[in-house]
Amino acid sequence: MPVGMDGRVRQPDGPIGYLRLTSFSSNAAAEMREAIQELEAAGASSFILDLRNNPGGLVCSSIDIARLWLDGSPVVFNVSGREPDEIQSQLVDAPGSALTHRPLAVLVNSGSASAAEILSGALHDNHRAVILGDTNTYGKGKIQSVFELQDGSALFVTVARYQTPNGTEIDRIGIVPDHSCVLPGAPASDDDEGSGSSSFMAGLPMVPGSEVALLESLMGDSCVVAARDVLRDEVAIVANAARVASDIVQPVAMQSTPQTTILPPPA
Numbered sequence: 001m002p003v004g005m006d007g008r009v010r011q012p013d014g015p016i017g018y019l020r021l022t023s024f025s026s027n028a029a030a031e032m033r034e035a036i037q038e039l040e041a042a043g044a045s046s047f048i049l050d051l052r053n054n055p056g057g058l059v060c061s062s063i064d065i066a067r068l069w070l071d072g073s074p075v076v077f078n079v080s081g082r083e084p085d086e087i088q089s090q091l092v093d094a095p096g097s098a099l100t101h102r103p104l105a106v107l108v109n110s111g112s113a114s115a116a117e118i119l120s121g122a123l124h125d126n127h128r129a130v131i132l133g134d135t136n137t138y139g140k141g142k143i144q145s146v147f148e149l150q151d152g153s154a155l156f157v158t159v160a161r162y163q164t165p166n167g168t169e170i171d172r173i174g175i176v177p178d179h180s181c182v183l184p185g186a187p188a189s190d191d192d193e194g195s196g197s198s199s200f201m202a203g204l205p206m207v208p209g210s211e212v213a214l215l216e217s218l219m220g221d222s223c224v225v226a227a228r229d230v231l232r233d234e235v236a237i238v239a240n241a242a243r244v245a246s247d248i249v250q251p252v253a254m255q256s257t258p259q260t261t262i263l264p265p266p267a
Contacts, residue, residue, distance in 0.1 A: 014045030014235070016228060018218060021049065021065075024057030024115040029064035036068060036099045046103040046231040048224060049129070056114025056140065066122045067092045068099050069129070076122040078163040079143065089165075103234035104129040105227035108175060113138035120175045121164030130234075132227050133177035141170030179230060181223035 017039030021028060039047065066076045073095035079088045106120050106129045117137045123129035141162040147155040162170045218224045 014043055015039075016231060017042070017044035017047040018224070019047065019049050021051055021116075022054055024054070024059075024061035024065075024119075026058060026061065028057070028061045029068065032065050033068055033099065040100055040102075044102065045235050046105070047100070048105050048107060048227045048231070049123075050107045050224075051112045051116040051120060052107050052109040052133070052223070053111035054113070054116040055111065056116050059115050059118060062115040062119040062122070063090065063093060066119055067094060067096070069104065069123060070126055071096075071098050071101075074122070074126045075165040077118045077165065078167060079160050080163055080169075081160050086160075087163075087167075098128075103231050103238065105231055106131050107181075107223045107227060108133040108137050108177060110135045110138055110174075112175070113140040117141065117170050117175050118162060118164075121166075121168065121170065124175070124178070125165040125168075130179065130230055131175060131177045132179045132181055132223055132230065134181050134223075136174035136176050137170075139170060139172045139174035141172075179226060181226045 017036070019032065019035050019039075021032065036047070063076050066074075070092060073091045075089045075091055077090050079090065080086060081088075104123065106123055108116070108120055108131060112120065112133075117140065120129075120131055120137065124131050142158045143160040143162065144156045145159050147157065149155060164170065164175070168175075
């Protein structure tokens, strides 16, 4: 099952919905939709989307998943051709409203590649999510054509490259995280997975009875902890904005009431 979830990762302002996507398969978007709706119903105040060690998959799946988080018809990625002025933008196929507008954090590492980078870039550049990780993502952004040669070998020719909506090249660069996963005072790790000092376990099986092991792993994962802290601030900002909006509306309503009640009666 490519989507894993556990709504029991909690913070003072409410539970955080955790989703892990391990590949961009043909049914990933449908399972993601179901997971988001289930966590929304459970009262999630924010979300963590874990794309670490996700090697990618179907690009069309990344477009469908971006649609679940984004309003309207935003750009998901650009395709740059061999000429500098050859730029084509890929929009969300079916514009509409996002399933949720709650704060979102995306976790990445050096094993996040291809479609995972496209989705991360789309959510970041459209101001929908904050990206956390200790390294850039893999940097796999080539579009190649394959030509079979007479001797049975093949020639791969790069015909285009993927860019994020803001025009940032993905190939050989990757997505640059907004925040590090290293906790204050904790030394950075030189592990090969590029996951920093987290206890992230790639491919933790999502099977019956795995919830306890998953929860223990998450609570000891520095990237999840860092995302929790970022989301706590985001939730507080949203709540404060709602209070400010309420304070602005109330005086207007109160001022209109006296104007209708202090008029003297007709002579």
